[in-house]
Amino acid sequence: MTSVAEAEGVGAVDRGRGVRIVLSGRYVFRLAVLVGLYYGSARLGYALEFSGPVAAIVWLPVGVAVAGLSLYGLELLPGALVGDLLANQYTTVPLGAAIGQTIGNMLEVVVAALLIRRLLLRGSPLRSIRGVGQLLGALALGTLISAVVGPLSLALAGVVSTDSLVKVARTWWLGDLCGALLLVPLAIAWHPFPGRFLSRRAALEGAVLIAIAASLAELAVHTHDPLTYLTFPALIWAAVRFGERGATLVVAVIASIVIWGTTHYEGPFAFRSITHSVLSTQLFIAVAAVSSLCLAALVAEREAFAGRLGETRAQLFRAAETERNRIERDLHDGAQQHLLALAVRMNLSAERADGSDGWYSAAFSDAERDLHVALDELRDLTHGMHPSVLTELGLADTVRTIAARSSIPVTILELPTSRRDERSEATAYFVVMEGIANAMRHSRAGAISIRVKNGSNVLRVEVADDGIGGAVEQAGSGLAGLRARVEAAGGTFSVSSAAGAGTRISAVIPTAA
Amino acid sequence: MTIVRVLLVDDSDVFLEAAVSVVTKTDGFELVGTATSGEEAVALAATLGPDLVLMDHRMPGLSGLDAALRIREENPNTVVTIVSADSGSQLRDVDFPVLSKKEFNPTRLLELWREAATGR
Numbered sequence: 001m002t003s004v005a006e007a008e009g010v011g012a013v014d015r016g017r018g019v020r021i022v023l024s025g026r027y028v029f030r031l032a033v034l035v036g037l038y039y040g041s042a043r044l045g046y047a048l049e050f051s052g053p054v055a056a057i058v059w060l061p062v063g064v065a066v067a068g069l070s071l072y073g074l075e076l077l078p079g080a081l082v083g084d085l086l087a088n089q090y091t092t093v094p095l096g097a098a099i100g101q102t103i104g105n106m107l108e109v110v111v112a113a114l115l116i117r118r119l120l121l122r123g124s125p126l127r128s129i130r131g132v133g134q135l136l137g138a139l140a141l142g143t144l145i146s147a148v149v150g151p152l153s154l155a156l157a158g159v160v161s162t163d164s165l166v167k168v169a170r171t172w173w174l175g176d177l178c179g180a181l182l183l184v185p186l187a188i189a190w191h192p193f194p195g196r197f198l199s200r201r202a203a204l205e206g207a208v209l210i211a212i213a214a215s216l217a218e219l220a221v222h223t224h225d226p227l228t229y230l231t232f233p234a235l236i237w238a239a240v241r242f243g244e245r246g247a248t249l250v251v252a253v254i255a256s257i258v259i260w261g262t263t264h265y266e267g268p269f270a271f272r273s274i275t276h277s278v279l280s281t282q283l284f285i286a287v288a289a290v291s292s293l294c295l296a297a298l299v300a301e302r303e304a305f306a307g308r309l310g311e312t313r314a315q316l317f318r319a320a321e322t323e324r325n326r327i328e329r330d331l332h333d334g335a336q337q338h339l340l341a342l343a344v345r346m347n348l349s350a351e352r353a354d355g356s357d358g359w360y361s362a363a364f365s366d367a368e369r370d371l372h373v374a375l376d377e378l379r380d381l382t383h384g385m386h387p388s389v390l391t392e393l394g395l396a397d398t399v400r401t402i403a404a405r406s407s408i409p410v411t412i413l414e415l416p417t418s419r420r421d422e423r424s425e426a427t428a429y430f431v432v433m434e435g436i437a438n439a440m441r442h443s444r445a446g447a448i449s450i451r452v453k454n455g456s457n458v459l460r461v462e463v464a465d466d467g468i469g470g471a472v473e474q475a476g477s478g479l480a481g482l483r484a485r486v487e488a489a490g491g492t493f494s495v496s497s498a499a500g501a502g503t504r505i506s507a508v509i510p511t512a513a
Numbered sequence: 514m515t516i517v518r519v520l521l522v523d524d525s526d527v528f529l530e531a532a533v534s535v536v537t538k539t540d541g542f543e544l545v546g547t548a549t550s551g552e553e554a555v556a557l558a559a560t561l562g563p564d565l566v567l568m569d570h571r572m573p574g575l576s577g578l579d580a581a582l583r584i585r586e587e588n589p590n591t592v593v594t595i596v597s598a599d600s601g602s603q604l605r606d607v608d609f610p611v612l613s614k615k616e617f618n619p620t621r622l623l624e625l626w627r628e629a630a631t632g633r
Contacts, residue, residue: 332571332598333524333525336598337525337527337528337598338527340528340531340598340614340615340617341525341527341528341530341531341532342531343614343615344528344531344532344534344535344614344617344618345531345534347617347618348534348535348538348618348619351618351619351620352538372615375615
């Protein structure tokens with residue numbers, strides 16, 4: 001049996017004789033991966049000379065550890081600790097200072113990860129400006145701790161002078177912050193790693209984007225002209241088209257190339273003064289990362305808002321449809337039955353009066369005829385509200401019925417042979433009905449043609465006339481109402497109506513599987 | 514002349530009342546019962562054994578068509594006619610005689626009965 005602690009990866013189990021850590025295979029694996037990545041990224045930093053005089057331009061291990069602990073839990077801290085102890089350069093830094101640095105680094109990781117874990121409880125912080133702000137705050141605060149403790153340890157050990165303490169602390173802080181800014185949002189955006197999330201076309205666009213971003217960054221670092229701003233269109237493209245995943249990936253690509261260039265004395269940020277180079281590169285990375293994250297968050301917020309708006313609109317239409325159903329039922333059960341009963345009694349009276357004065361008989365017959373007109377109007381009204389006939393007859397027969405009632409001759413080109421769900425059929429019905437009504441009212445047409453076609457998961461409706469054309473969708477018009485109705489059902493709607501060329505309205509309505 | 518025993522079914526009291534007047538004033542017709550739902554109609558048809566059932570089409574619960582099918586199954590000699598408030602064309606595929614409520618008068622009822630009687 002697996003204990004809860006084991007299922008969680010690690011836990012403290014009270015056996016009566018103290019607390020024992022239960023280690024699961026998964027936990028040990030994650031720990032080992034973290035140690036490897038932490039140590040590896042530190043070695044990479046040293047190997048590629050990503051460092052200034054004392055502190056790194058970009059200290060990636062902090063990003064690795066904060067991302068790991070934020071996503072998988074603080075119990076992975078031992079992994080970061082071992083990685084840090086292994087990565088320390090004991091030959092150049094006294095043991096006491098190295099341990100001081102490690103303590104600072106661990107405090108930094110724990111504070112940032114704790115704050116980010118709280119943010120993650122509410123969903124991805126990258127999908128709102130507020131979330132991005134809070135994430136940046138957590139990273140800034142966490143890295144500040146290390147930037148205070150680390151340089152202080154070095155100063156106490158006499159490795160750095162107290163004069164340069166502030167400068168070292170600044171470089172340290174920006175280096176850690178850049179490392180965190182590059183990796184933590186990247187990890188949050190891509191965790192868990194999505195399966196197939198792009199269409200072939202989008203994947204191709206993504207590949208082109210990365211190639212262009214890398215080329216622009218290469219171009220920027222191979223000249224001393226300040227051309228780094230050339231990378232910004234690629235960053236904007238990534239954020240707008242691919243959201244937080246695209247933004248974080250492209251920032252990482254561009255930052256890697258720019259750092260490489262600067263540390264190898266290339267590009268616009270390679271100055272004679274190393275401190276100047278480091279600061280410029282760090283600021284570029286921070287600005288690029290923060291701008292891209294904010295833009296991606298803005299895009300996500302806008303998309304979420306549009307989604308909610310669409311849902312609200314659909315709800316509104318459903319509510320209106322329910323209300324129309326109710327009114328139709330009430331009219332059918334109430335007024336219509338009263339009028340029908342009256343018509344029946346009129347007819348009976350007319351038959352009874354037949355033998356007496358002809359005037360009475362004629363008066364009853366006239367009244368009965370008027371009643372029938374009223375009943376027809378009432379029927380058209382209720383059918384316009386909700387097509388109960390549709391439920392009984394299906395779309396094809398209902399379209400035939402309304403086509404037969406049209407005062408302009410209607411040619412039916414095609415009708416579906418099988419039934420679809422009630423909602424899509426009702427929407428298609430309204431397109432046909434409103435299309436015919438519109439043609440009768442405005443088109444002065446001599447003929448109307450209707451085509452209703454079953455597609456795969458859609459109903460395609462087309463109503464065309466040979467009238468004067470020139471129809472426009474004005475607010476409050478039948479056509480505008482029809483568009484709203486079709487779009488609320490998740491469909492698309494179009495009207496083509498050039499003057500003199502007739503009017504053709506088309507709708508594609510998704511059907512329930 | 515044999516008397517045609519009629520069962521009237523409609524969930525609208527107003528129309529049912531008017532229909533009762535028509536049936537009672539139709540020569541050779543005798544009203545043997547009224548029902549206001551499909552379920553009640555099926556039960557009454559079983560006990561009364563009417564010659565003609567005039568069944569409203571649209572009713573809550575057991576629909577007019579379902580009730581008509583059940584009655585025909587249990588009483589093959591009973592003529593069941595669907596009475597509809599909507600235009601008759603909508604029920605053209607139905608395997609029962611259809612009468613529009615607008616034509617609910619003695620003349621049409623007699624015609625309908627004659628057609629049904631010769632059709633059998």
